[in-house]
Amino acid sequence: MRIINRAHLPWFVFVIAATVFAIWLYVGNFAPQNLPAALHLPDSLQQKPPENHRVGGTPLGLIFGTIALSIFVFAALLGVRKKVVLWRVGTVQRWLRAHIWLTLLTIPLVILHSGFRLGGPMTTLIIVLYLVVMASGIYGLVLQHYMPTAMMERLPAESVYEQIPHIRAQLVAAATKMRDSFRPVPLSKPDAGAPAPSAEKTVTAGSAPMASTAAELSTPTARAKTVVGSTITAETVAAAERKPEQKSAAPAATPIPPPAVAQTPLKPAPKPAPPATDADSEAALLELLDRQIIPYLSVHRGDRMLLGNARFSEDTFRFVKLRVTEAYRERVEEMQSWCDERRMLDLQLKLHHWLHAWLFVHAPVSFLLLMLVFWHAFVTLFKY
Amino acid sequence: MADVVEKLTTGEPLTVDQLIEYLPALKEIPRAQLDNWAKGAAVLHRYRKGEIVCEEGEFGSTAYYIVSGTVDIFIHNPLAHLRTNPVVGMFGRSFKRMRSFLTSDQTDLRPEAHQRKFIGIDADVDLPINRPLAQLGPGELFGEMTCRTYQPRSATVQAREPCVMVEMLRVILDMLVGNRTPSDVTKATTKVKMPTFKGTSFKAELEKKYRERSLNNHLRSVLLFASLDDEFIEHLRQHVELVSYNQNQIICKEGDEADAFYLIRSGMVRVSNALPGGEMVRTYLSRGDYFGEIGLLRSIKRTATCAALDAVDVVKIPAADFNLMLERFPQVRQQIEAVAGARLAAHEQKTIPAGVHLDDFLNQGLFEAQNLLLIDLENCTRCDACVRACATAHDGVSRLLRDGLRYEHFLVATACRSCRDPLCMTQCPVGSIRRKENLEIIIEDWCIGCGKCAELCPYGNINMHPLEVTREVKTEIKGKDGAPSTFKVEQKKMMAYKANTCDLCTQLSTPSCVYACPHDAAKRVDPQRFFGDAIAAQSELIGASWATLPQRYETHHTH
Numbered sequence: 026m027r028i029i030n031r032a033h034l035p036w037f038v039f040v041i042a043a044t045v046f047a048i049w050l051y052v053g054n055f056a057p058q059n060l061p062a063a064l065h066l067p068d069s070l071q072q073k074p075p076e077n078h079r080v081g082g083t084p085l086g087l088i089f090g091t092i093a094l095s096i097f098v099f100a101a102l103l104g105v106r107k108k109v110v111l112w113r114v115g116t117v118q119r120w121l122r123a124h125i126w127l128t129l130l131t132i133p134l135v136i137l138h139s140g141f142r143l144g145g146p147m148t149t150l151i152i153v154l155y156l157v158v159m160a161s162g163i164y165g166l167v168l169q170h171y172m173p174t175a176m177m178e179r180l181p182a183e184s185v186y187e188q189i190p191h192i193r194a195q196l197v198a199a200a201t202k203m204r205d206s207f208r209p210v211p212l213s214k215p216d217a218g219a220p221a222p223s224a225e226k227t228v229t230a231g232s233a234p235m236a237s238t239a240a241e242l243s244t245p246t247a248r249a250k251t252v253v254g255s256t257i258t259a260e261t262v263a264a265a266e267r268k269p270e271q272k273s274a275a276p277a278a279t280p281i282p283p284p285a286v287a288q289t290p291l292k293p294a295p296k297p298a299p300p301a302t303d304a305d306s307e308a309a310l311l312e313l314l315d316r317q318i319i320p321y322l323s324v325h326r327g328d329r330m331l332l333g334n335a336r337f338s339e340d341t342f343r344f345v346k347l348r349v350t351e352a353y354r355e356r357v358e359e360m361q362s363w364c365d366e367r368r369m370l371d372l373q374l375k376l377h378h379w380l381h382a383w384l385f386v387h388a389p390v391s392f393l394l395l396m397l398v399f400w401h402a403f404v405t406l407f408k409y
Numbered sequence: 410m411a412d413v414v415e416k417l418t419t420g421e422p423l424t425v426d427q428l429i430e431y432l433p434a435l436k437e438i439p440r441a442q443l444d445n446w447a448k449g450a451a452v453l454h455r456y457r458k459g460e461i462v463c464e465e466g467e468f469g470s471t472a473y474y475i476v477s478g479t480v481d482i483f484i485h486n487p488l489a490h491l492r493t494n495p496v497v498g499m500f501g502r503s504f505k506r507m508r509s510f511l512t513s514d515q516t517d518l519r520p521e522a523h524q525r526k527f528i529g530i531d532a533d534v535d536l537p538i539n540r541p542l543a544q545l546g547p548g549e550l551f552g553e554m555t556c557r558t559y560q561p562r563s564a565t566v567q568a569r570e571p572c573v574m575v576e577m578l579r580v581i582l583d584m585l586v587g588n589r590t591p592s593d594v595t596k597a598t599t600k601v602k603m604p605t606f607k608g609t610s611f612k613a614e615l616e617k618k619y620r621e622r623s624l625n626n627h628l629r630s631v632l633l634f635a636s637l638d639d640e641f642i643e644h645l646r647q648h649v650e651l652v653s654y655n656q657n658q659i660i661c662k663e664g665d666e667a668d669a670f671y672l673i674r675s676g677m678v679r680v681s682n683a684l685p686g687g688e689m690v691r692t693y694l695s696r697g698d699y700f701g702e703i704g705l706l707r708s709i710k711r712t713a714t715c716a717a718l719d720a721v722d723v724v725k726i727p728a729a730d731f732n733l734m735l736e737r738f739p740q741v742r743q744q745i746e747a748v749a750g751a752r753l754a755a756h757e758q759k760t761i762p763a764g765v766h767l768d769d770f771l772n773q774g775l776f777e778a779q780n781l782l783l784i785d786l787e788n789c790t791r792c793d794a795c796v797r798a799c800a801t802a803h804d805g806v807s808r809l810l811r812d813g814l815r816y817e818h819f820l821v822a823t824a825c826r827s828c829r830d831p832l833c834m835t836q837c838p839v840g841s842i843r844r845k846e847n848l849e850i851i852i853e854d855w856c857i858g859c860g861k862c863a864e865l866c867p868y869g870n871i872n873m874h875p876l877e878v879t880r881e882v883k884t885e886i887k888g889k890d891g892a893p894s895t896f897k898v899e900q901k902k903m904m905a906y907k908a909n910t911c912d913l914c915t916q917l918s919t920p921s922c923v924y925a926c927p928h929d930a931a932k933r934v935d936p937q938r939f940f941g942d943a944i945a946a947q948s949e950l951i952g953a954s955w956a957t958l959p960q961r962y963e964t965h966h967t968h
Contacts, residue, residue: 030929110798110925111506117794121927169790169928177786177818185812186791380790 029170036126044133047089051137054085080140081405089138093131094402097395100128104388125166132159151401154394161387172380180373189370196363197322203356204314207307306349310356313345318360327371332364417471417576420452427453431476431575434611438584442606450578456480456568459883459896463552465565465838466859466906471576472556475549478572482532482551482564483542484839486857489513491874491909493803494916507802507914507921511876511907514854521845527630528855529696529840531555531563531675533619535626538855544569550615554675554838556582558719561859563838586612616651619674624649627724631672631699633745637738645734650725654717663714667704670731673697676721677835680713690830693718695840703749705731706742712753718835780913781936782922784811784820789930798925799911803874808911809922810869822911822931833862833871842871842908850910858906871908878905 052059053066080086103124106117135155143149176183184192321332332338342361346354425443428451429435435443456462456478463469465484489511496508514522527535532551534543541564545551554560556579587608624646628634634642651674654660660671663683678694691713694700704711705728735742784795793811800807814821833850834842841853842862850871852862863871884897913933914920923931 032929107794107925107927110794110801111921113924116919116924117927118929173789173791173930174787174818176791183812185810186793377791381792 029166033122033126036122040126040130043130047133047137050085051080051089054083055080055140079144080142081138081144086138086140089134090402093134093138094398096127096131096134097391097398100124101391101395125162128159128162147397147401147404151394151397154390154397158387158391158394161383161390165383165387168380168383172376176373176376176380180369180376182369183373184370186373186377189374192370193322193367196367197319200314200319200322200360200363203360204311204319207311207314303350303353306353309345309348310353310360313341313360317341318364322363322367327367328375333368333371335365335368338364338368417450417452417578420454420576422449423451423453423575424448428575428581432474432581432585432611434585434609434614435581437609438606443584446580447584450580452576454572454574454576456572456574457885458568458570459885460568462566462568462572462574463562465563465857466561468559469552469555469562470559471578472550472552472582473566474575474577475545475547475551476573476575477547478574479544479546479569480572481542481567481569482530482534482536482545483567484528484530484536484564484855484857485880486905486907487511487878488538488541488854489907490517490519490852490854490856491876491907492517493912493914507917509804509874509876511878511905519851521851523843523853524632525630525697525853526632527626527697529673529698531560531838533615533623533674535623535630535697536564541855548614548618553582553586554719558677558836560836560838561857561861563857585609586615619651620646624724627672627674627697630697633699633702633741633748636740636744637734641734641737645726645730648727648730650727652723652725654721654723656717656719658717658721660715660717660721660723661701661704661711663711665711667701667709667711668728670699670701670705670726670728671715672699672724672726674722674724677718678721678723679716679718681716682713687829692844693831693834695834695837697840702731702745703753706735706745706749707753780915781934781939782809782822782911782913782920783816783932783934783939784822785930785932786815786818786820788928789820790928792927794925794927795922795931798921802914802921806872806874808870808872808909813868813870832865832867836861836865852908852910856908858908860906860908862908871910873906874909875904875906877902879903880905 049060049064050066053064057065081090103120106112106114106120110117135152139148139152143152317332321327321330324330327333332341338361342357342364346357349357423431425440425447428447429443431453435447438447453476454462454473462473462480465486490513491509492512493507493509496506498506526538528538528541529535531554532543532545533549534545536543545566551566552562555562556577584606585608587606625642628637628642628645634645637645654676660678661667661669673694673696675696678698678700680691680694680700682689682691694715700715701711703709735745789811791811796807796809796811799809809822811820811822831844831850834844838859838861839855839857841856843851843853845851852871858873860873863869863873879900880903882899882901884899885894886897887894914922920933923933925931
């Protein structure tokens with residue numbers, strides 16, 4: 026069930042009927058010879074065809090024009106209705122349905138009102154704007170009809186749009202932290218906006234591989250690993266959430282023993298890693314982090330980078346896995362999951378922009394159109 | 410957690426000798442250790458009458474020992490829960506807003522709200538629920554849990570008379586009462602070698618005081634023991650054991666023989682079941698809660714595993730005394746039988762039939778809800794109109810976050826009942842958030858508004874609602890020329906916070922979020938009706954009896 030569903034059927038029937046009726050009135054008035062005798066308009070509805078071909082100025086043309094103008098005003102009110110969310114004046118869903126179908130009805134009304142002519146420069150401009158508004162509206166409707174399903178299928182773990190920058194920063198921080206675990210002296214951060222990596226658990230090169238950082242990420246993917254429920258355990262959060270307060274506190278005068286509760290990883294504690302670390306593996310991972318992963322995670326447009334390509338990414342990580350020793354494979358997988366996550370966030374951003382960008386054309390042009398139509402009505406009614 | 414920095418509020422620094430003077434029990438600690446660790450870890454405070462020592466809900470990492478003087482310990486956040494009702498305005502209900510207000514369980518009793526008589530706080534006293542105020546005197550300690558686990562302060566402490574207090578960091582607390590061995594998991598992930606303290610006579614002293622002063626009340630606070638006579642309470646008081654557990658230590662294990670009844674004195678206990686597909690945490694219990702009665706009553710094996718989340722102190726009533734009580738007080742037996750029967754039935758109902766995965770079971774939890782807010786992802790254009798409508802309807806505080814679990818093509822936006830591990834409960838300093846039998850969250854009246862649960866909920870389903878309340882504020886006016894100071898009492902308007910979850914606007918025919926959705930994406934549904942066919946299929950698959958009779962799958966009339 027998508028946006029256009031069975032609830033739209035009555036509207037569809039209404040618009041078709043109204044269009045047929047309007048055409049009948051038009052043809053019956055201005056070209057009765059084209060109608061079969063049975064369909065001729067009653068005499069009371071007959072008018073003289075306009076001499077100067079200006080249908081808009083005839084009573085029937087004015088009726089078409091007025092109805093179209095009223096529909097424009099109603100359509101613009103949808104914007105107001107969306108702002109006053111609490112008013113119980115019909116669900117927004119009903120308003121939108123009416124907005125869609127009534128504006129579609131304006132197509133025959135406008136054509137019949139114009140009498141198949143563009144008229145002067147003013148009316149030509151109005152028609153062009155009208156075309157832009159209608160085209161952007163129909164385009165938006167098509168997008169909104171099909172894109173949500175595409176988003177649902179392609180984004181298994183969607184995050185709230187406003188949180189995407191924050192999640193990106195988390196990914197950069199995790200990568201930087203891992204890089205620092207390979208290199209004792211932290212380098213300058215590639216992304217100034219990312220939170221500084223915590224000094225905690227900084228493991229110098231030559232020590233055992235550090236524990237997974239997965240527990241510290243609360244990204245959608247991290248959560249979506251199980252279908253239902255949170256897999257974050259109490260200990261993880263209890264430990265992780267203590268950090269902010271303590272950062273603001275002044276250092277104590279003397280060394281204080283740390284509390285008994287320390288960070289506990291998500292999974293059962295990683296088994297003590299093999300004592301010997303592999304310098305080659307670390308060098309390879311360091312290079313990968315510095316050259317590929319951190320730049321990719323920090324860049325604004327990730328799809329332009331090599332790792333933005335799913336296939337390239339998969340190949341790279343498969344290759345890297347072969348280059349490092351067994352003890353480091355888990356961490357390669359972790360890096361891969363960051364890149365996958367980043368790719369998904371980029372995709373979400375892209376789809377989100379597609380889904381909403383059309384409104385930036387539709388809404389302002391509609392407003393301009395409305396103003397011009399009012400002007401057109403004022404000028405034609407009161408100046409001529 | 411090597412970078413944890415604890416903080417003492419400003420006060421007079423104490424040398425080791427001065428510290429020993431105030432806390433003589435520290436003499437039992439080797440001097441070298443004291444010199445090494447205790448320096449700078451405690452300060453002395455002198456409070457004037459009426460001065461606030463600490464406020465409920467604020468962050469803390471220290472404990473206080475009262476050297477002289479008495480303090481009032483109380484909760485000033487209103488003892489009430491949040492209720493939101495629609496308002497009828499000048500134009501009837503057409504332009505209506507929702508109004509949020511506070512109401513107590515006395516006037517608006519919610520199903521399954523606690524019938525407690527006392528509020529457990531971070532001190533060895535309990536606050537009566539009808540008037541949450543108690544006094545602590547010289548030799549008492551408070552703030553132990555805050556010091557150990559960084560829970561927010563559970564109550565406000567105000568000097569009743571001029572007071573002298575020692576504020577201490579955790580190291581001093583560990584020296585006094587012995588440190589709690591961290592779990593193996595913690596040990597594996599920390600690199601700092603911690604000193605080991607066995608504790609001093611101070612701990613025994615504290616326990617003695619607890620037995621003398623608070624245990625009686627504590628036992629009385631258990632509804633089941635309310636009808637016992639004084640003589641038997643005294644008997645229990647003499648016979649119970651005070652037991653301490655370390656982090657992650659198992660107090661009783663699912664499937665073991667039941668040998669005791671436990672009443673929690675301090676700390677958090679995690680109650681969980683091992684299920685196919687993972688461990689399911691049923692609930693967290695805190696001070697004043699009790700467990701272990703089912704096994705004893707029915708002479709069956711333990712139905713759940715109870716483990717200490719942090720350092721936990723419990724009052725253990727051995728099986729013999731418990732059974733003696735049942736023999737002597739048949740009315741208690743009857744009462745407990747009823748409670749245990751209900752709990753057991755609920756437990757059996759929630760027992761997963763063999764071969765079912767935990768995730769499926771939790772999905773079943775979704776079906777059991779009265780109402781669900783679903784967002785149809787095939788229709789949702791992510792415009793957030795629902796979230797804005799929710800915020801506008803609830804004084805700017807949105808209770809809806811467009812995030813959560815997915816079930817088929819629906820996003821279940823209110824999903825708190827589905828957490829395998831309800832993190833929201835783990836840091837509540839007063840134990841005011843808990844799960845109902847159907848695993849939904851209920852926030853009790855004595856919520857102090859510290860916001861920990863909202864911070865911890867992985868789905869953002871708990872929010873803090875600000876409300877304006879009038880509170881009495883005492884201001885000290887110093888007397889001129891040595892005259893005694895006077896107190897000015899004023900009624901001031903202040904903000905009180907209450908934790909709250911979405912109630913799906915059940916008072917409205919259509920919730921604001923659903924009304925504002927332009928695309929037929931947000932729906933409030935009765936899951937039994939909406940997912941009727943899915944439930945039927947699932948029950949057929951697993952031969953379960955816990956799925957109720959399905960009705961037809963409905964696609965409309967969902968509000």
